[in-house]
Structure formats: structure tokens, C-alpha cells
Amino acid sequence: MLAPVELTEGAGWQRRKLSPGQADALDASEVAQVRQRRADGTCEVKDNALVGTVRLGSGEDTFEVRIRPKVTIRRLLFLLGYAQDRGRWFEDEVQAAEEPDLLPAVAAAFARTASRALAHGVPRGYRQVDAALPVLRGRLRESAQLRQRSGVMFPLEVRYDERTVDTAENRLLLAATRSLLALAGVAPATAQELRRIAAALDGVAEPAHGPVKPPDWVPTRVNAPYHAALRLAETVLRSSSFEREDGETLRVDGFVVKMWEVFEDFVTHAVDEVLTRRGGEVRLQDRTHHLDEDRTLEMCPDLVLYRPEGPGGRMIPAVVLDAKYRLAIRQGARAHVYHQMIAYCARLGARQGRLVYAGSERADGQPGGRGDVIRSRIGGPAPIELVTYVLDLRLPLAELRARIERIADDMVTPSV
Structure with a gap:
């Protein structure tokens, strides 16, 4: 077996020496990205936000890819x-x-x-068993007995619960x-x-x-x-x-974890827990809404907080939250994330949108920035407040929990 390829998640492009077979297998697997292959056998490799251990290739060309979180x-x-x-x-x-x-x-x-x-x-536990037996056990399946054993007394078609x-x-x-x-x-x-x-x-x-x-x-x-x-x-x-x-x-022959799913599940469930304690009505992965009137373009925001409105107290969408493990560095790609959130809010009639992404960057110096929070106001007849939070997963648990509490509290208290 060939030497393992070791990578660190989020470390960017890392130069590694790979055989042509290794580079092809790694690129085709989409476990990692490969570029700039050189004649000396080196190339640049970057993780795809997957962590764990995977075995690729076959025969003598088998090798392991180990990606540390x-x-x-x-x-x-x-x-x-x-x-x-x-x-x-x-x-x-x-x-x-x-x-x-x-x-x-x-x-x-x-x-x-x-x-x-x-x-x-x-x-x-118990499972239901249908069987033909010489003695009665459980209850007789009369229709099956008449259909399959007409004129014959035994065996009996029975149904019983078996502990197993x-x-x-x-x-x-x-x-x-x-x-x-x-x-x-x-x-x-x-x-x-x-x-x-x-x-x-x-x-x-x-x-x-x-x-x-x-x-x-x-x-x-x-x-x-x-x-x-x-x-x-x-x-x-x-x-x-x-x-x-x-x-x-x-x-895959191995064990891989999709970090974007881990982050999304953690953020949405942790925020949901706090909002539920506060008495809010929360829906996760709410697929009941569509962008178009023909209901062909499904929306699936990670979390929607509902609030009562009007004399009857009808519950309406108030705050939409999406968790993004990686927020694109390029302005154009980052704008796409904001456009998606604006579309969610506009279609649902929500006045507030929340984006939470993983990182340790500070937002100081950004417009509307305050520490690890960026606030943006989208004008119009029904203005929308977009708030972006940076959540560092490496924080001590007490501090990480406090950040989650702050995100939830900010959703409960309207600011537009």
C-alpha cells in the first residue's frame, strides 16, 4: 500500500507528492480537490470540508487519505x-x-x-409472525385458512407476537x-x-x-x-x-464526516433549544414554503421562528436563520448567500434574517460590524435586517453556549 496522504481541514491548498494514480483517484472521489500537477509528482490538494479516513485506489495503488478536523x-x-x-x-x-x-x-x-x-x-421486542402451525397460537387468520386450507382442519394459519x-x-x-x-x-x-x-x-x-x-x-x-x-x-x-x-x-472504504452537516445540525438544534425555552415556535428545515406561486421552487431555510400577530394570534414567520459552515471569501460568492437570505425573508414576509458561519475571523472594520457580528439593513417598503454571526467552534464550551444564547436572544428581541 502507498504512503498515506495527510491533510488538515481548512488549511487551504497543501502541496503533496502524489503518483498519477493517487491524484486521479483522489480527484475523482471528491474527498479533496487536486490542482497544479507538476512533472516532479507534486500537486496542490485541498479538503472539501470532509474529515476522517478514507481508503482509495486498488491493489498496489491503494492508499489512505487522512483529513484531520x-x-x-x-x-x-x-x-x-x-x-x-x-x-x-x-x-x-x-x-x-x-x-x-x-x-x-x-x-x-x-x-x-x-x-x-x-x-x-x-x-x-415483539414482532408479528404469520405461520402455519399444528396447534393454535395467537389468533386464527380465518380468511387465510379458508383460502389456503379449505376443507382441511390442520395446519392452522395463525398470527402471533414473538418476543425476539x-x-x-x-x-x-x-x-x-x-x-x-x-x-x-x-x-x-x-x-x-x-x-x-x-x-x-x-x-x-x-x-x-x-x-x-x-x-x-x-x-x-x-x-x-x-x-x-x-x-x-x-x-x-x-x-x-x-x-x-x-x-x-x-x-467509501473508511469513515468520513461532512463538517457542513455537523455545523448546521449543531447550530440549528442549539438555537432551537434556547428559543423553545423562551416560548417561541420554531420549525427546522421548513419545506412548506415555495418561492413561486406554482410551488415548484422549494425553499428550505434551516430555521424559522414564528410569532403571533393580530387579534387572533395567527403565527407568522418573523426570523429566518441559515447556518453556513463556510462563508465565501470572494464578494460575489458571499453576495449570493445574502441574496438567498433576502429571498427567504421577502417570500415569507419575515423582517429579520440571520446567518451563522464557522470561523474565528473578527468582523471589526466591516460596515455595521461589532466584534463577531455584522449588521446590514436592506431598505425598501418592508426593510429587512440581516445579521451575520461568526461562531468559533474552538471556544470553551461555556463561551460557545453563551454565543448561542446571544444569537437566540437577538432573534427574540426585534430590532426593525
């Missing part, structure tokens, strides 16, 4: 878990600081969490376990723990070969001890593929 592994695991466990403003004792890469850290966290959950016992370990929750845990065991880069001690988990799930249907869609499950009071493990399992399975620019879903 800008934030610490511990912080990334916190961000991954927050949207699924709202209000959880603390970082686990995952010992992730000792893990050099994301894959071994996630594998260790999943193994530890799943083992802790299964210590309560393997969860069981082959539940959606256990299939999810087993699929994530098998997925991690198939990956290189998982520490031996973690792999041993994963094998113990697989053994404990004996009797659960094995996942199909190829891409595995996480089985649907419903959080309940009964399966509450397993929620953390189940949500980590969903992360593991969803991180084995990503959607390319052409819309095709690419299955």
Missing part, C-alpha cells in the same frame, strides 16, 4: 452528539485527546457506549459494529470490544452487504438506556458514504 477530536464528538442529545453541554470522558485520528476515536466511543448500554441486557432480540435497535447496533470491524485503523483493544458486542447480539439478523441504511427506530422510555449508543451507531453508518456534486451517493 480544525477542532479537536473531543470537540468534534461533542458536536456530532449534540443534535441527537439536545441540552447536553458537556464533553464525554472519551479520552479522544489520546486518539490521533477521528476513526479510532469514534470506534472507541461507540464500543464503550454500546458495551455500557448492553450491560443492561440485550433489548428485546431481532429488533430495529439491535440491527442498528450490529450493523455499526460490523462496519467498524471491517475498517483498518481501529485499535486492537477496540476491535476486541466490538467483537464482544457482536457476540452479545447473537440472534440478530446480520446486515446486508454493501451500503447499509440505518434501520428506523423510535426513541422510547423503554429503550432510553440505549439512546446514546444507537445515535452513535447511526453516525457510524451515515459516515460510510457521502453525496457527490453530481448527486450520486459514494460509498
Whole structure:
């Protein structure tokens, strides 16, 4: 296997020595961008806001791409878990600081969490079974009996509920376990723990070969001890593929996390949590609105805050929020983001728009800037206030939480 290609997320174009096969495989995968190939075998490579470990190529040309996140592994695991466990403003004792890469850290966290959950016992549930039996069990399926056994007394067509370990929750845990065991880069001690988990799930249907869609499950009071493990399992399975620019879903041999999705989920759920405590009505990924009257151009703002208006207290859109992991540096590209927000606000009748993007840049010196906030006023018969926030994900958690609270409070208090 060829030497690994190591990159750092957000570090811009980085010069690396790659073989022609490596450069072609990397460029085609869209895991990273490749440009300026030179005769000496070097080229410039830049991440695509994906982090993790991916194995590309085949045979002797196989190589790994390792992309480290800008934030610490511990912080990334916190961000991954927050949207699924709202209000959880603390970082686990995952010992992730000792893990050099994301894959071994996630594998260790999943193994530890799943083992802790299964210590309560393997969860069981009921499934409906239709069968032909020599004795009555459950209830008789009369129509099936008449249709298939007309004139014959036995066997009986019956339907009954069977208590089993082959539940959606256990299939999810087993699929994530098998997925991690198939990956290189998982520490031996973690792999041993994963094998113990697989053994404990004996009797659960094995996942199909190829891409595995996480089985649907419903959080309940009964399966509450397993929620953390189940949500980590969903992360593991969803991180084995990503959607390319052409819309095709690419299955990868490795573990990749889409940072723009992590950021969007964290911001929207954290702000939603604060607004809900304040008594606001919030809709996430609201797809009920369209730009055109024929309802062919769907809008999907990340978060919309509704307020009551008029004597009847009808709820109307008041503030629209969008989270952008990267706000373009070029003015033209950045203007496109603002145009989109203005279109959202104008179509919904909202007077306020909020953009939140990840970064550590200070907005001092920008028009309307105050620290990490930029305020812009769009004139017209119904003026719109656009506020852009810079959110540094590397801040101490207490300060990060305070920034989220400030964004939410600013949405609750109208300023136009």
C-alpha cells in the first residue's frame, strides 16, 4: 500500500507528492480537490470540508487519505452528539485527546457506549409472525385458512407476537459494529470490544452487504438506556458514504464526516433549544414554503421562528436563520448567500434574517460590524435586517453556549 496522504481541514491548498494514480483517484472521489500537477509528482490538494479516513485506489495503488478536523477530536464528538442529545453541554470522558485520528476515536466511543448500554441486557421486542402451525397460537387468520386450507382442519394459519432480540435497535447496533470491524485503523483493544458486542447480539439478523441504511427506530422510555449508543451507531453508518456534486451517493472504504452537516445540525438544534425555552415556535428545515406561486421552487431555510400577530394570534414567520459552515471569501460568492437570505425573508414576509458561519475571523472594520457580528439593513417598503454571526467552534464550551444564547436572544428581541 502507498504512503498515506495527510491533510488538515481548512488549511487551504497543501502541496503533496502524489503518483498519477493517487491524484486521479483522489480527484475523482471528491474527498479533496487536486490542482497544479507538476512533472516532479507534486500537486496542490485541498479538503472539501470532509474529515476522517478514507481508503482509495486498488491493489498496489491503494492508499489512505487522512483529513484531520480544525477542532479537536473531543470537540468534534461533542458536536456530532449534540443534535441527537439536545441540552447536553458537556464533553464525554472519551479520552479522544489520546486518539490521533477521528476513526479510532469514534470506534472507541461507540464500543464503550454500546458495551455500557448492553450491560443492561440485550433489548428485546415483539414482532408479528404469520405461520402455519399444528396447534393454535395467537389468533386464527380465518380468511387465510379458508383460502389456503379449505376443507382441511390442520395446519392452522395463525398470527402471533414473538418476543425476539431481532429488533430495529439491535440491527442498528450490529450493523455499526460490523462496519467498524471491517475498517483498518481501529485499535486492537477496540476491535476486541466490538467483537464482544457482536457476540452479545447473537440472534440478530446480520446486515446486508454493501451500503447499509440505518434501520428506523423510535426513541422510547423503554429503550432510553440505549439512546446514546444507537445515535452513535447511526453516525457510524451515515459516515460510510457521502453525496457527490453530481448527486450520486459514494460509498467509501473508511469513515468520513461532512463538517457542513455537523455545523448546521449543531447550530440549528442549539438555537432551537434556547428559543423553545423562551416560548417561541420554531420549525427546522421548513419545506412548506415555495418561492413561486406554482410551488415548484422549494425553499428550505434551516430555521424559522414564528410569532403571533393580530387579534387572533395567527403565527407568522418573523426570523429566518441559515447556518453556513463556510462563508465565501470572494464578494460575489458571499453576495449570493445574502441574496438567498433576502429571498427567504421577502417570500415569507419575515423582517429579520440571520446567518451563522464557522470561523474565528473578527468582523471589526466591516460596515455595521461589532466584534463577531455584522449588521446590514436592506431598505425598501418592508426593510429587512440581516445579521451575520461568526461562531468559533474552538471556544470553551461555556463561551460557545453563551454565543448561542446571544444569537437566540437577538432573534427574540426585534430590532426593525
